[in-house]
Amino acid sequence: MVPMVKVGKVEYQGDSIQYMELSSVFVYPQLTFKSKRQQASYMRLVKNVKTVLPLAKEVRMVLMETAETLEMLPDKKSKDAHVKRVEADIVKTYKPRMKKLTYSQGKLLIKLVDRECNSTAYEAMQAFLGPVRTGMWQAFAWMFGASLNKGYDAEGTDRLTARVVLMVE
Numbered sequence: 001m002v003p004m005v006k007v008g009k010v011e012y013q014g015d016s017i018q019y020m021e022l023s024s025v026f027v028y029p030q031l032t033f034k035s036k037r038q039q040a041s042y043m044r045l046v047k048n049v050k051t052v053l054p055l056a057k058e059v060r061m062v063l064m065e066t067a068e069t070l071e072m073l074p075d076k077k078s079k080d081a082h083v084k085r086v087e088a089d090i091v092k093t094y095k096p097r098m099k100k101l102t103y104s105q106g107k108l109l110i111k112l113v114d115r116e117c118n119s120t121a122y123e124a125m126q127a128f129l130g131p132v133r134t135g136m137w138q139a140f141a142w143m144f145g146a147s148l149n150k151g152y153d154a155e156g157t158d159r160l161t162a163r164v165v166l167m168v169e
Contacts, residue, residue: 026166042160048105049112049164055097056112062090063117063124070128083128107146111161114152122148 004023009016033039066086073079101109113121125148126134138148154162 028163028167044104045161046164046168048102048108049161049168052101052105052109052112053165053168055094055109056116059113059124060116062086063128066128087129103144103146106144107150108161110141110146110148110150111152111158112165114150115154115165120149120151 004021006021007018008021009018011017031042033042066083069082070079073082098106110121113124117124119127122134122138125137129137134148141148152158152161
């Protein structure tokens with residue numbers, strides 16, 4: 001998030017009034033931790049968000065570009081071919097980066113993809129890959145104790161994550 005200042009003027013009853021618009025500023029109270037373990041857990045969350053948030057933003061961009069391209073393609077055969085090329089490219093590009101993620105970073109990535117795309121990872125994959133291949137990926141995630149259907153709840157369970165994400169952005 002880049003700080004923004006917008007200056008302008010408005011006419012009011014024949015007089016001009018200058019105004020300034022500032023971007024939103026979030027002020028959070030200082031966190032207090034009950035134990036060193038809780039503090040270490042928070043610091044680990046901050047580190048994980050810094051690692052995974054750029055990936056979630058890249059996922060959003062790839063999904064947007066793919067959707068735009070698919071709209072321009074004329075028939076189902078060319079769309080399927082394009083989706084297969086994109087899937088192969090994603091595996092080639094992101095597999096080394098994904099292998100380096102920890103278990104908790106992978107689960108956090110699923111939630112942040114929901115935050116960035118406004119749909120769960122499962123729904124986003126199903127839109128492009130179809131239910132069968134998406135089900136295969138869901139089964140693969142399930143073997144590791146994760147779920148592509150995990151949603152992001154900024155007001156509830158992910159309140160601390162939402163705070164960290166806003167601070168990192």
